[in-house]
Amino acid sequence: MAGPKGTYDVLPGTPFGASSSVREALLAPARLAGYAYAEAPVFESTELFSRGVGESTDVVTKEMFTFADRADRSLTLRPEGTVGVLRAALDAGLHKGQLPVKLRYAGPMFRAERPQAGRYRQFQQVGLEALGVDDPALDAEVVALGWQAYAELGLRQVRLQLTSLGDARCRPAYRAALAAHLTGLDLDEDTRRRAQLNPLRVLDDKRPEVQAQLADAPLMVDALCDPCRDHLTAVTDGLAALGVPYEPAPRLVRGLDYYMRTTFEYVHDGLGAQTAVGGGGRYDGLSEAIGGPPLPGIGWALGVERTMLALAAEDVPAPQEPGLAVFVVPLGAAAKARSVGLVGDLRRAGIAADLAYGDRGMKGAMRAADRSGAAYAVVLGDRDLDAGEVQLKDLRAHAQVAVPLEGLVRHLSADDTGGTQ
Numbered sequence: 001m002a003g004p005k006g007t008y009d010v011l012p013g014t015p016f017g018a019s020s021s022v023r024e025a026l027l028a029p030a031r032l033a034g035y036a037y038a039e040a041p042v043f044e045s046t047e048l049f050s051r052g053v054g055e056s057t058d059v060v061t062k063e064m065f066t067f068a069d070r071a072d073r074s075l076t077l078r079p080e081g082t083v084g085v086l087r088a089a090l091d092a093g094l095h096k097g098q099l100p101v102k103l104r105y106a107g108p109m110f111r112a113e114r115p116q117a118g119r120y121r122q123f124q125q126v127g128l129e130a131l132g133v134d135d136p137a138l139d140a141e142v143v144a145l146g147w148q149a150y151a152e153l154g155l156r157q158v159r160l161q162l163t164s165l166g167d168a169r170c171r172p173a174y175r176a177a178l179a180a181h182l183t184g185l186d187l188d189e190d191t192r193r194r195a196q197l198n199p200l201r202v203l204d205d206k207r208p209e210v211q212a213q214l215a216d217a218p219l220m221v222d223a224l225c226d227p228c229r230d231h232l233t234a235v236t237d238g239l240a241a242l243g244v245p246y247e248p249a250p251r252l253v254r255g256l257d258y259y260m261r262t263t264f265e266y267v268h269d270g271l272g273a274q275t276a277v278g279g280g281g282r283y284d285g286l287s288e289a290i291g292g293p294p295l296p297g298i299g300w301a302l303g304v305e306r307t308m309l310a311l312a313a314e315d316v317p318a319p320q321e322p323g324l325a326v327f328v329v330p331l332g333a334a335a336k337a338r339s340v341g342l343v344g345d346l347r348r349a350g351i352a353a354d355l356a357y358g359d360r361g362m363k364g365a366m367r368a369a370d371r372s373g374a375a376y377a378v379v380l381g382d383r384d385l386d387a388g389e390v391q392l393k394d395l396r397a398h399a400q401v402a403v404p405l406e407g408l409v410r411h412l413s414a415d416d417t418g419g420t421q
């Protein structure tokens with residue numbers, strides 16, 4: 001029985017089985033940079049997303065999972081994480097304290113997209129937000145933390161594309177110039193409608209026949225006002241100082257409406273039709289759009305599945321959870337009773353331990369020990385119990401020594417077997 005269309009299950013041995021370790025690894029650089037863990041609800045009022053993500057976006061117009069609760073309030077499964085985290089931070093008054101407010105999050109997002117490789121209806125993102133400070137050095141930090149996340153996972157083929165989308169001073173005039181330019185082109189009805197709603201969206205139309213016509217279209221980076229230009233220069237200087245290479249991407253437009261100034265995407269060419277593994281930008285108008293005070297912000301979201309597809313494409317193993325150190329094999333009823341306490345002692349000492357449950361006999365239990373991936377088997381027979389010792393089997397070196405039962409935890413701790421914890 002399969003799950004709903006566009007979903008997948010995370011289980012050992014499945015393509016996204018390493019999700020939890022990958023999420024943690026992707027957020028590790030942010031944790032070290034002072035981004036605190038945040039969680040907002042998986043559903044919010046529909047209005048929050050239509051105001052925050054933007055009425056002109058595909059996400060809001062076509063892709064939201066929206067439903068009515070029993071009191072007929074319209075709710076929506078979050079299609080992205082920024083709006084909810086910002087709402088939560090404002091609700092808690094964090095913006096009245098120390099700035100910037102630095103938050104990181106991880107969790108499932110929901111978009112009713114047409115499923116394909118790398119595109120799901122429930123997918124996972126990790127993200128971070130830095131709120132309350134408009135400082136290009138902070139933009140550079142944010143962009144670099146995403147870059148570092150991929151690099152530390154071992155990915156070598158991620159590219160950073162970056163541009164500025166201007167601000168309320170320079171974007172309106174540019175938008176009008178672009179709209180005027182687009183009316184002179186031979187575009188289909190659908191694209192014309194899109195151009196009216198948000199002409200910038202037409203710029204990143206992937207169809208070659210549209211791109212061919214856009215060769216002479218005006219670009220935002222050529223129309224930036226002085227403060228936006230200075231901001232962009234300071235961001236790229238910061239990235240240079242942090243050793244993060246980037247590609248100018250003057251046609252980069254992102255799926256959500258609220259971005260301004262610094263806008264970026266991490267792309268990977270090994271994913272087929274989907275190239276974006278993550279992206280983000282500055283969203284200084286978002287707080288007001290959802291009814292909050294003026295509050296600048298910048299953040300990113302990285303797609304967990306696409307990161308794992310990129311790892312597979314580059315043949316880089318995903319980070320694994322620490323495995324078992326010890327597998328205890330009791331032989332006989334008295335040994336079994338003693339073993340139950342023994343695995344408890346081992347775990348309390350920080351040594352990852354499991355026990356052969358069920359009565360499968362010596363052979364079956366040793367096979368289970370081998371399959372468990374543990375470094376050691378501890379075999380405890382009734383005779384060992386009488387002698388006050390256990391047989392400690394090194395499952396890789398196939399060597400065996402007798403160790404006093406009471407000294408086993410100490411022996412294994414000294415041996416650093418629990419070092420994976």
Ligand code: AMP
Pocket residue numbers: 080111113118119120121122123124125254255276277278279280301302303304305306307
């Ligand atoms: P966005 O919020 O659209 O900027 O998306 C940020 C990242 O989330 C993208 O770069 C993708 O890696 C990932 N992502 C977005 N939509 C999906 C989806 N439907 N399925 C899987 N990953 C997605």
